[in-house]
Amino acid sequence: MTSYEQLLQELRGQGHRLTPQRLIILRVVADGARHMGVDEVFQRAQAEYPYMDLATVYRTLRLFKQIGLVTEVAIGDRLHYELTDPGQKHHHMVCRVCFGAFNLSPHYLEEFNQTLIGEFGFAPDLDHFTIGGVCVNCRSEGSEPST
Amino acid sequence: MTSYEQLLQELRGQGHRLTPQRLIILRVVADGARHMGVDEVFQRAQAEYPYMDLATVYRTLRLFKQIGLVTEVAIGDRLHYELTDPGQKHHHMVCRVCFGAFNLSPHYLEEFNQTLIGEFGFAPDLDHFTIGGVCVNCRSEGSEPST
DNA sequence: AATGTTATCGCAAACATTCGCAATAACTGT
DNA sequence: ACAGTTATTGCGAATGTTTGCGATAACATT
Structure with missing residues:
Protein backbone atom coordinates (compact mmCIF):
# COMPACT_ATOMS: atom_id res chain seq x y z
CA MET A 1 0.00 0.00 0.00
CA ASP A 85 3.76 17.36 8.28
CA PRO A 86 3.00 14.03 9.93
CA GLY A 87 5.77 13.99 12.51
CA GLN A 88 5.82 17.52 13.58
CA LYS A 89 2.92 19.92 13.86
CA HIS A 90 3.87 23.50 13.11
CA HIS A 91 2.47 26.92 12.41
CA HIS A 92 3.51 29.29 9.64
CA MET A 93 5.12 32.65 9.24
CA VAL A 94 4.25 33.93 5.77
CA CYS A 95 6.30 36.67 4.16
CA ARG A 96 4.20 39.26 2.43
CA VAL A 97 7.05 40.19 0.09
CA CYS A 98 8.31 36.85 -1.23
CA PHE A 99 5.28 34.79 -0.13
CA GLY A 100 7.60 32.25 1.43
CA ALA A 101 6.19 30.20 4.30
CA PHE A 102 8.41 29.38 7.26
CA ASN A 103 7.62 26.86 9.92
CA LEU A 104 7.06 27.91 13.51
CA SER A 105 7.09 25.46 16.35
CA PRO A 106 3.97 25.43 18.56
CA HIS A 107 6.33 26.05 21.43
CA TYR A 108 6.50 29.72 20.51
CA LEU A 109 2.76 30.12 21.00
CA GLU A 110 2.52 28.26 24.25
CA GLU A 111 2.95 31.30 26.44
CA PHE A 112 0.53 33.35 24.37
CA ASN A 113 -1.99 30.56 24.71
CA GLN A 114 -1.57 30.39 28.48
CA THR A 115 -1.91 34.15 28.79
CA LEU A 116 -5.20 34.36 26.92
CA ILE A 117 -6.71 31.53 28.89
CA GLY A 118 -5.39 32.80 32.20
CA GLU A 119 -6.18 36.47 31.77
CA PHE A 120 -9.42 36.33 29.79
CA GLY A 121 -10.67 32.78 29.85
CA PHE A 122 -10.42 32.94 26.06
CA ALA A 123 -9.35 29.66 24.47
CA PRO A 124 -7.67 30.54 21.16
CA ASP A 125 -7.85 28.19 18.20
CA LEU A 126 -4.23 27.23 17.78
CA ASP A 127 -4.64 24.11 15.75
CA HIS A 128 -2.94 25.94 12.96
CA PHE A 129 -1.89 29.55 13.05
CA THR A 130 -0.58 31.81 10.32
CA ILE A 131 1.12 35.10 10.98
CA GLY A 132 2.02 37.47 8.15
CA GLY A 133 5.04 39.72 8.07
CA VAL A 134 8.38 40.18 6.36
CA CYS A 135 11.03 37.49 6.48
CA VAL A 136 14.66 38.01 7.28
CA ASN A 137 15.82 37.87 3.66
CA CYS A 138 13.32 40.40 2.38
CA ARG A 139 13.98 42.70 5.31
CA SER A 140 17.69 42.87 4.62
CA GLU A 141 17.21 43.33 0.90
CA GLY A 142 14.77 46.15 1.45
CA SER A 143 17.08 48.16 3.68
CA GLU A 144 20.37 47.37 2.00
CA PRO A 145 22.65 50.32 1.25
CA SER A 146 22.68 50.93 -2.50
CA THR A 147 26.38 50.08 -2.88
CA MET B 1 -16.84 71.11 12.46
CA ASP B 85 -10.31 53.48 18.62
CA PRO B 86 -8.42 56.74 18.45
CA GLY B 87 -6.89 56.72 21.89
CA GLN B 88 -6.09 53.14 22.32
CA LYS B 89 -4.95 50.72 19.67
CA HIS B 90 -6.02 47.17 20.31
CA HIS B 91 -6.27 43.75 18.74
CA HIS B 92 -9.25 41.41 18.80
CA MET B 93 -10.17 38.03 20.16
CA VAL B 94 -13.18 36.78 18.20
CA CYS B 95 -15.39 34.05 19.60
CA ARG B 96 -16.35 31.48 17.01
CA VAL B 97 -19.49 30.55 18.97
CA CYS B 98 -21.15 33.88 19.74
CA PHE B 99 -19.11 35.95 17.26
CA GLY B 100 -18.37 38.47 19.98
CA ALA B 101 -15.20 40.52 19.60
CA PHE B 102 -13.11 41.29 22.67
CA ASN B 103 -10.32 43.79 22.79
CA LEU B 104 -6.76 42.72 23.42
CA SER B 105 -4.05 45.14 24.40
CA PRO B 106 -0.94 45.15 22.17
CA HIS B 107 0.99 44.48 25.35
CA TYR B 108 0.03 40.82 25.17
CA LEU B 109 1.71 40.46 21.81
CA GLU B 110 4.88 42.28 22.65
CA GLU B 111 6.79 39.23 23.74
CA PHE B 112 5.61 37.21 20.78
CA ASN B 113 6.78 40.01 18.52
CA GLN B 114 10.20 40.15 20.15
CA THR B 115 10.59 36.40 19.91
CA LEU B 116 9.89 36.21 16.20
CA ILE B 117 12.27 39.04 15.43
CA GLY B 118 14.96 37.73 17.75
CA GLU B 119 14.80 34.06 16.84
CA PHE B 120 13.97 34.23 13.14
CA GLY B 121 14.47 37.79 12.00
CA PHE B 122 10.81 37.67 10.99
CA ALA B 123 8.96 40.96 11.50
CA PRO B 124 5.30 40.09 12.01
CA ASP B 125 2.56 42.48 10.87
CA LEU B 126 1.00 43.42 14.17
CA ASP B 127 -0.78 46.56 13.12
CA HIS B 128 -3.99 44.75 13.81
CA PHE B 129 -4.27 41.14 14.82
CA THR B 130 -7.30 38.90 15.13
CA ILE B 131 -7.25 35.58 16.93
CA GLY B 132 -10.22 33.23 16.83
CA GLY B 133 -11.29 30.97 19.65
CA VAL B 134 -14.01 30.49 22.24
CA CYS B 135 -14.76 33.16 24.80
CA VAL B 136 -15.19 32.61 28.51
CA ASN B 137 -18.98 32.77 28.40
CA CYS B 138 -19.38 30.27 25.61
CA ARG B 139 -16.84 27.94 27.17
CA SER B 140 -18.70 27.73 30.46
CA GLU B 141 -22.08 27.32 28.76
CA GLY B 142 -20.75 24.56 26.58
CA SER B 143 -19.40 22.49 29.44
CA GLU B 144 -22.05 23.27 32.07
CA PRO B 145 -23.55 20.33 33.93
CA SER B 146 -27.14 19.93 32.77
CA THR B 147 -28.61 20.83 36.18
C1' DA C 1 -17.59 82.32 -10.99
C1' DA C 2 -15.66 79.67 -14.82
C1' DT C 3 -12.31 76.08 -16.34
C1' DG C 4 -9.34 72.10 -16.40
C1' DT C 5 -7.66 67.97 -14.17
C1' DT C 6 -8.40 63.68 -12.43
C1' DA C 7 -10.19 60.98 -8.33
C1' DT C 8 -14.41 58.84 -7.60
C1' DC C 9 -18.84 57.03 -8.71
C1' DG C 10 -22.39 53.82 -10.56
C1' DC C 11 -22.98 50.19 -13.36
C1' DA C 12 -22.06 45.84 -15.48
C1' DA C 13 -19.08 42.20 -16.00
C1' DA C 14 -15.40 39.28 -14.00
C1' DC C 15 -13.75 36.54 -10.48
C1' DA C 16 -13.38 33.28 -6.46
C1' DT C 17 -15.99 30.35 -3.67
C1' DT C 18 -20.13 27.93 -2.14
C1' DC C 19 -24.60 25.67 -2.62
C1' DG C 20 -28.65 22.84 -4.51
C1' DC C 21 -29.78 18.98 -6.83
C1' DA C 22 -30.29 14.90 -9.75
C1' DA C 23 -27.25 11.16 -11.35
C1' DT C 24 -23.56 8.24 -10.09
C1' DA C 25 -20.73 5.10 -7.76
C1' DA C 26 -18.53 3.57 -3.20
C1' DC C 27 -19.47 0.85 0.36
C1' DT C 28 -22.43 -2.58 3.17
C1' DG C 29 -24.69 -6.71 3.96
C1' DT C 30 -26.36 -10.69 1.95
C1' DA D 1 -21.55 -11.49 -7.22
C1' DC D 2 -25.84 -8.62 -6.37
C1' DA D 3 -28.84 -5.20 -4.60
C1' DG D 4 -29.74 -1.39 -1.47
C1' DT D 5 -28.17 2.73 0.88
C1' DT D 6 -26.37 7.07 0.74
C1' DA D 7 -21.98 9.91 0.30
C1' DT D 8 -20.02 12.11 -3.48
C1' DT D 9 -19.79 13.97 -7.99
C1' DG D 10 -20.48 17.31 -11.86
C1' DC D 11 -23.08 20.84 -13.29
C1' DG D 12 -25.33 25.18 -13.02
C1' DA D 13 -26.81 28.80 -10.34
C1' DA D 14 -26.09 31.75 -6.25
C1' DT D 15 -23.19 34.41 -3.37
C1' DG D 16 -19.67 37.73 -1.92
C1' DT D 17 -16.08 40.66 -3.61
C1' DT D 18 -13.27 43.01 -7.06
C1' DT D 19 -12.36 45.27 -11.43
C1' DG D 20 -12.88 48.03 -15.96
C1' DC D 21 -14.76 51.86 -17.82
C1' DG D 22 -17.22 55.99 -19.29
C1' DA D 23 -19.63 59.75 -16.90
C1' DT D 24 -19.60 62.77 -13.00
C1' DA D 25 -18.21 65.85 -9.62
C1' DA D 26 -14.45 67.44 -6.21
C1' DC D 27 -10.75 70.25 -5.95
C1' DA D 28 -7.11 73.67 -7.67
C1' DT D 29 -6.15 77.57 -10.46
C1' DT D 30 -7.40 81.52 -12.53
Whole structure:
Protein backbone atom coordinates (compact mmCIF):
# COMPACT_ATOMS: atom_id res chain seq x y z
CA MET A 1 0.00 0.00 0.00
CA THR A 2 1.42 3.36 -0.97
CA SER A 3 1.61 6.06 1.63
CA TYR A 4 -1.11 8.01 -0.20
CA GLU A 5 -3.45 5.10 0.18
CA GLN A 6 -2.41 4.71 3.78
CA LEU A 7 -3.48 8.27 4.40
CA LEU A 8 -6.71 7.76 2.55
CA GLN A 9 -7.51 4.78 4.74
CA GLU A 10 -7.93 7.27 7.52
CA LEU A 11 -10.82 8.74 5.59
CA ARG A 12 -12.63 5.44 5.51
CA GLY A 13 -12.21 5.05 9.22
CA GLN A 14 -14.30 8.17 9.62
CA GLY A 15 -17.06 7.03 7.29
CA HIS A 16 -15.85 8.90 4.24
CA ARG A 17 -15.52 7.26 0.86
CA LEU A 18 -12.29 6.69 -0.97
CA THR A 19 -12.93 8.06 -4.45
CA PRO A 20 -10.51 8.38 -7.36
CA GLN A 21 -10.96 12.14 -7.23
CA ARG A 22 -9.76 12.25 -3.63
CA LEU A 23 -6.83 10.01 -4.41
CA ILE A 24 -5.78 12.24 -7.29
CA ILE A 25 -6.13 15.44 -5.31
CA LEU A 26 -4.12 14.07 -2.44
CA ARG A 27 -1.40 12.88 -4.77
CA VAL A 28 -1.25 16.28 -6.42
CA VAL A 29 -0.87 18.04 -3.09
CA ALA A 30 1.66 15.50 -1.87
CA ASP A 31 3.75 15.78 -5.03
CA GLY A 32 3.81 19.56 -4.95
CA ALA A 33 7.02 20.67 -3.28
CA ARG A 34 5.42 23.65 -1.57
CA HIS A 35 2.00 24.86 -0.52
CA MET A 36 -0.33 25.10 -3.52
CA GLY A 37 -3.24 27.34 -4.37
CA VAL A 38 -6.64 25.86 -5.21
CA ASP A 39 -6.29 26.67 -8.85
CA GLU A 40 -2.91 25.01 -9.14
CA VAL A 41 -4.31 21.88 -7.51
CA PHE A 42 -7.28 21.98 -9.87
CA GLN A 43 -5.17 22.31 -13.01
CA ARG A 44 -2.87 19.45 -12.13
CA ALA A 45 -5.73 17.23 -11.06
CA GLN A 46 -7.62 18.00 -14.24
CA ALA A 47 -4.58 17.01 -16.27
CA GLU A 48 -4.87 13.55 -14.79
CA TYR A 49 -8.63 13.32 -14.89
CA PRO A 50 -10.33 15.69 -17.32
CA TYR A 51 -13.75 15.57 -15.68
CA MET A 52 -12.38 16.90 -12.42
CA ASP A 53 -14.56 19.74 -11.19
CA LEU A 54 -13.39 22.85 -9.38
CA ALA A 55 -16.12 22.47 -6.77
CA THR A 56 -14.83 18.99 -6.02
CA VAL A 57 -11.37 20.38 -5.44
CA TYR A 58 -12.73 22.96 -2.99
CA ARG A 59 -14.84 20.38 -1.19
CA THR A 60 -12.06 17.84 -1.05
CA LEU A 61 -9.47 20.27 0.26
CA ARG A 62 -11.89 21.40 2.93
CA LEU A 63 -12.48 17.79 3.91
CA PHE A 64 -8.76 16.99 3.97
CA LYS A 65 -8.23 19.99 6.18
CA GLN A 66 -10.92 18.85 8.61
CA ILE A 67 -9.42 15.40 8.74
CA GLY A 68 -6.02 16.90 9.24
CA LEU A 69 -4.49 15.43 6.08
CA VAL A 70 -3.58 18.84 4.71
CA THR A 71 -2.81 22.15 6.33
CA GLU A 72 -4.34 25.39 5.13
CA VAL A 73 -2.06 28.40 4.90
CA ALA A 74 -3.23 31.91 4.06
CA ILE A 75 -0.88 33.36 1.46
CA GLY A 76 -1.78 36.87 0.46
CA ASP A 77 -5.56 36.77 0.27
CA ARG A 78 -5.75 33.21 -1.02
CA LEU A 79 -5.70 29.90 0.80
CA HIS A 80 -2.98 27.41 0.01
CA TYR A 81 -2.62 23.80 1.00
CA GLU A 82 0.20 21.47 1.83
CA LEU A 83 0.45 17.94 3.14
CA THR A 84 0.33 18.07 6.91
CA ASP A 85 3.76 17.36 8.28
CA PRO A 86 3.00 14.03 9.93
CA GLY A 87 5.77 13.99 12.51
CA GLN A 88 5.82 17.52 13.58
CA LYS A 89 2.92 19.92 13.86
CA HIS A 90 3.87 23.50 13.11
CA HIS A 91 2.47 26.92 12.41
CA HIS A 92 3.51 29.29 9.64
CA MET A 93 5.12 32.65 9.24
CA VAL A 94 4.25 33.93 5.77
CA CYS A 95 6.30 36.67 4.16
CA ARG A 96 4.20 39.26 2.43
CA VAL A 97 7.05 40.19 0.09
CA CYS A 98 8.31 36.85 -1.23
CA PHE A 99 5.28 34.79 -0.13
CA GLY A 100 7.60 32.25 1.43
CA ALA A 101 6.19 30.20 4.30
CA PHE A 102 8.41 29.38 7.26
CA ASN A 103 7.62 26.86 9.92
CA LEU A 104 7.06 27.91 13.51
CA SER A 105 7.09 25.46 16.35
CA PRO A 106 3.97 25.43 18.56
CA HIS A 107 6.33 26.05 21.43
CA TYR A 108 6.50 29.72 20.51
CA LEU A 109 2.76 30.12 21.00
CA GLU A 110 2.52 28.26 24.25
CA GLU A 111 2.95 31.30 26.44
CA PHE A 112 0.53 33.35 24.37
CA ASN A 113 -1.99 30.56 24.71
CA GLN A 114 -1.57 30.39 28.48
CA THR A 115 -1.91 34.15 28.79
CA LEU A 116 -5.20 34.36 26.92
CA ILE A 117 -6.71 31.53 28.89
CA GLY A 118 -5.39 32.80 32.20
CA GLU A 119 -6.18 36.47 31.77
CA PHE A 120 -9.42 36.33 29.79
CA GLY A 121 -10.67 32.78 29.85
CA PHE A 122 -10.42 32.94 26.06
CA ALA A 123 -9.35 29.66 24.47
CA PRO A 124 -7.67 30.54 21.16
CA ASP A 125 -7.85 28.19 18.20
CA LEU A 126 -4.23 27.23 17.78
CA ASP A 127 -4.64 24.11 15.75
CA HIS A 128 -2.94 25.94 12.96
CA PHE A 129 -1.89 29.55 13.05
CA THR A 130 -0.58 31.81 10.32
CA ILE A 131 1.12 35.10 10.98
CA GLY A 132 2.02 37.47 8.15
CA GLY A 133 5.04 39.72 8.07
CA VAL A 134 8.38 40.18 6.36
CA CYS A 135 11.03 37.49 6.48
CA VAL A 136 14.66 38.01 7.28
CA ASN A 137 15.82 37.87 3.66
CA CYS A 138 13.32 40.40 2.38
CA ARG A 139 13.98 42.70 5.31
CA SER A 140 17.69 42.87 4.62
CA GLU A 141 17.21 43.33 0.90
CA GLY A 142 14.77 46.15 1.45
CA SER A 143 17.08 48.16 3.68
CA GLU A 144 20.37 47.37 2.00
CA PRO A 145 22.65 50.32 1.25
CA SER A 146 22.68 50.93 -2.50
CA THR A 147 26.38 50.08 -2.88
CA MET B 1 -16.84 71.11 12.46
CA THR B 2 -18.19 67.76 13.55
CA SER B 3 -15.81 65.03 14.50
CA TYR B 4 -16.77 63.10 11.36
CA GLU B 5 -15.68 65.98 9.23
CA GLN B 6 -12.55 66.30 11.27
CA LEU B 7 -11.70 62.74 10.47
CA LEU B 8 -12.48 63.23 6.84
CA GLN B 9 -10.13 66.18 6.68
CA GLU B 10 -7.38 63.65 7.15
CA LEU B 11 -8.39 62.20 3.82
CA ARG B 12 -7.90 65.46 2.02
CA GLY B 13 -4.48 65.81 3.55
CA GLN B 14 -3.51 62.65 1.70
CA GLY B 15 -4.88 63.78 -1.63
CA HIS B 16 -8.19 61.97 -1.37
CA ARG B 17 -11.50 63.68 -2.06
CA LEU B 18 -14.18 64.28 0.46
CA THR B 19 -17.31 62.96 -1.16
CA PRO B 20 -20.82 62.72 0.27
CA GLN B 21 -20.62 58.95 -0.08
CA ARG B 22 -17.55 58.80 2.12
CA LEU B 23 -19.11 61.08 4.68
CA ILE B 24 -22.21 58.91 4.85
CA ILE B 25 -20.27 55.66 5.10
CA LEU B 26 -18.09 57.00 7.87
CA ARG B 27 -21.12 58.25 9.78
CA VAL B 28 -22.79 54.87 9.45
CA VAL B 29 -19.74 53.07 10.80
CA ALA B 30 -19.28 55.60 13.57
CA ASP B 31 -22.94 55.39 14.63
CA GLY B 32 -22.95 51.61 14.74
CA ALA B 33 -22.32 50.47 18.28
CA ARG B 34 -20.26 47.49 17.26
CA HIS B 35 -18.28 46.20 14.33
CA MET B 36 -20.45 46.01 11.22
CA GLY B 37 -20.45 43.77 8.18
CA VAL B 38 -20.19 45.26 4.70
CA ASP B 39 -23.80 44.51 3.94
CA GLU B 40 -25.02 46.21 7.08
CA VAL B 41 -23.00 49.30 6.21
CA PHE B 42 -24.38 49.22 2.69
CA GLN B 43 -28.01 48.96 3.76
CA ARG B 44 -27.81 51.81 6.21
CA ALA B 45 -25.90 53.99 3.79
CA GLN B 46 -28.39 53.26 1.05
CA ALA B 47 -31.22 54.28 3.33
CA GLU B 48 -29.67 57.73 3.49
CA TYR B 49 -28.63 57.92 -0.14
CA PRO B 50 -30.49 55.59 -2.48
CA TYR B 51 -27.92 55.63 -5.28
CA MET B 52 -25.23 54.27 -2.98
CA ASP B 53 -23.44 51.40 -4.67
CA LEU B 54 -22.12 48.28 -3.01
CA ALA B 55 -18.80 48.59 -4.85
CA THR B 56 -18.41 52.06 -3.40
CA VAL B 57 -18.90 50.68 0.09
CA TYR B 58 -16.22 48.06 -0.48
CA ARG B 59 -13.83 50.59 -1.96
CA THR B 60 -14.47 53.15 0.72
CA LEU B 61 -14.03 50.73 3.58
CA ARG B 62 -10.79 49.52 2.06
CA LEU B 63 -9.61 53.12 1.79
CA PHE B 64 -10.65 53.93 5.35
CA LYS B 65 -8.75 50.91 6.53
CA GLN B 66 -5.61 51.99 4.67
CA ILE B 67 -5.87 55.46 6.14
CA GLY B 68 -6.43 53.95 9.55
CA LEU B 69 -9.87 55.48 10.07
CA VAL B 70 -11.50 52.09 10.52
CA THR B 71 -10.24 48.74 11.76
CA GLU B 72 -10.98 45.52 9.95
CA VAL B 73 -11.95 42.53 12.04
CA ALA B 74 -12.46 39.02 10.66
CA ILE B 75 -15.69 37.64 12.12
CA GLY B 76 -16.40 34.12 10.97
CA ASP B 77 -15.47 34.23 7.30
CA ARG B 78 -16.58 37.81 6.75
CA LEU B 79 -14.81 41.09 7.35
CA HIS B 80 -16.34 43.60 9.72
CA TYR B 81 -15.42 47.20 10.34
CA GLU B 82 -15.42 49.53 13.29
CA LEU B 83 -14.18 53.03 13.91
CA THR B 84 -10.56 52.82 14.93
CA ASP B 85 -10.31 53.48 18.62
CA PRO B 86 -8.42 56.74 18.45
CA GLY B 87 -6.89 56.72 21.89
CA GLN B 88 -6.09 53.14 22.32
CA LYS B 89 -4.95 50.72 19.67
CA HIS B 90 -6.02 47.17 20.31
CA HIS B 91 -6.27 43.75 18.74
CA HIS B 92 -9.25 41.41 18.80
CA MET B 93 -10.17 38.03 20.16
CA VAL B 94 -13.18 36.78 18.20
CA CYS B 95 -15.39 34.05 19.60
CA ARG B 96 -16.35 31.48 17.01
CA VAL B 97 -19.49 30.55 18.97
CA CYS B 98 -21.15 33.88 19.74
CA PHE B 99 -19.11 35.95 17.26
CA GLY B 100 -18.37 38.47 19.98
CA ALA B 101 -15.20 40.52 19.60
CA PHE B 102 -13.11 41.29 22.67
CA ASN B 103 -10.32 43.79 22.79
CA LEU B 104 -6.76 42.72 23.42
CA SER B 105 -4.05 45.14 24.40
CA PRO B 106 -0.94 45.15 22.17
CA HIS B 107 0.99 44.48 25.35
CA TYR B 108 0.03 40.82 25.17
CA LEU B 109 1.71 40.46 21.81
CA GLU B 110 4.88 42.28 22.65
CA GLU B 111 6.79 39.23 23.74
CA PHE B 112 5.61 37.21 20.78
CA ASN B 113 6.78 40.01 18.52
CA GLN B 114 10.20 40.15 20.15
CA THR B 115 10.59 36.40 19.91
CA LEU B 116 9.89 36.21 16.20
CA ILE B 117 12.27 39.04 15.43
CA GLY B 118 14.96 37.73 17.75
CA GLU B 119 14.80 34.06 16.84
CA PHE B 120 13.97 34.23 13.14
CA GLY B 121 14.47 37.79 12.00
CA PHE B 122 10.81 37.67 10.99
CA ALA B 123 8.96 40.96 11.50
CA PRO B 124 5.30 40.09 12.01
CA ASP B 125 2.56 42.48 10.87
CA LEU B 126 1.00 43.42 14.17
CA ASP B 127 -0.78 46.56 13.12
CA HIS B 128 -3.99 44.75 13.81
CA PHE B 129 -4.27 41.14 14.82
CA THR B 130 -7.30 38.90 15.13
CA ILE B 131 -7.25 35.58 16.93
CA GLY B 132 -10.22 33.23 16.83
CA GLY B 133 -11.29 30.97 19.65
CA VAL B 134 -14.01 30.49 22.24
CA CYS B 135 -14.76 33.16 24.80
CA VAL B 136 -15.19 32.61 28.51
CA ASN B 137 -18.98 32.77 28.40
CA CYS B 138 -19.38 30.27 25.61
CA ARG B 139 -16.84 27.94 27.17
CA SER B 140 -18.70 27.73 30.46
CA GLU B 141 -22.08 27.32 28.76
CA GLY B 142 -20.75 24.56 26.58
CA SER B 143 -19.40 22.49 29.44
CA GLU B 144 -22.05 23.27 32.07
CA PRO B 145 -23.55 20.33 33.93
CA SER B 146 -27.14 19.93 32.77
CA THR B 147 -28.61 20.83 36.18
C1' DA C 1 -17.59 82.32 -10.99
C1' DA C 2 -15.66 79.67 -14.82
C1' DT C 3 -12.31 76.08 -16.34
C1' DG C 4 -9.34 72.10 -16.40
C1' DT C 5 -7.66 67.97 -14.17
C1' DT C 6 -8.40 63.68 -12.43
C1' DA C 7 -10.19 60.98 -8.33
C1' DT C 8 -14.41 58.84 -7.60
C1' DC C 9 -18.84 57.03 -8.71
C1' DG C 10 -22.39 53.82 -10.56
C1' DC C 11 -22.98 50.19 -13.36
C1' DA C 12 -22.06 45.84 -15.48
C1' DA C 13 -19.08 42.20 -16.00
C1' DA C 14 -15.40 39.28 -14.00
C1' DC C 15 -13.75 36.54 -10.48
C1' DA C 16 -13.38 33.28 -6.46
C1' DT C 17 -15.99 30.35 -3.67
C1' DT C 18 -20.13 27.93 -2.14
C1' DC C 19 -24.60 25.67 -2.62
C1' DG C 20 -28.65 22.84 -4.51
C1' DC C 21 -29.78 18.98 -6.83
C1' DA C 22 -30.29 14.90 -9.75
C1' DA C 23 -27.25 11.16 -11.35
C1' DT C 24 -23.56 8.24 -10.09
C1' DA C 25 -20.73 5.10 -7.76
C1' DA C 26 -18.53 3.57 -3.20
C1' DC C 27 -19.47 0.85 0.36
C1' DT C 28 -22.43 -2.58 3.17
C1' DG C 29 -24.69 -6.71 3.96
C1' DT C 30 -26.36 -10.69 1.95
C1' DA D 1 -21.55 -11.49 -7.22
C1' DC D 2 -25.84 -8.62 -6.37
C1' DA D 3 -28.84 -5.20 -4.60
C1' DG D 4 -29.74 -1.39 -1.47
C1' DT D 5 -28.17 2.73 0.88
C1' DT D 6 -26.37 7.07 0.74
C1' DA D 7 -21.98 9.91 0.30
C1' DT D 8 -20.02 12.11 -3.48
C1' DT D 9 -19.79 13.97 -7.99
C1' DG D 10 -20.48 17.31 -11.86
C1' DC D 11 -23.08 20.84 -13.29
C1' DG D 12 -25.33 25.18 -13.02
C1' DA D 13 -26.81 28.80 -10.34
C1' DA D 14 -26.09 31.75 -6.25
C1' DT D 15 -23.19 34.41 -3.37
C1' DG D 16 -19.67 37.73 -1.92
C1' DT D 17 -16.08 40.66 -3.61
C1' DT D 18 -13.27 43.01 -7.06
C1' DT D 19 -12.36 45.27 -11.43
C1' DG D 20 -12.88 48.03 -15.96
C1' DC D 21 -14.76 51.86 -17.82
C1' DG D 22 -17.22 55.99 -19.29
C1' DA D 23 -19.63 59.75 -16.90
C1' DT D 24 -19.60 62.77 -13.00
C1' DA D 25 -18.21 65.85 -9.62
C1' DA D 26 -14.45 67.44 -6.21
C1' DC D 27 -10.75 70.25 -5.95
C1' DA D 28 -7.11 73.67 -7.67
C1' DT D 29 -6.15 77.57 -10.46
C1' DT D 30 -7.40 81.52 -12.53
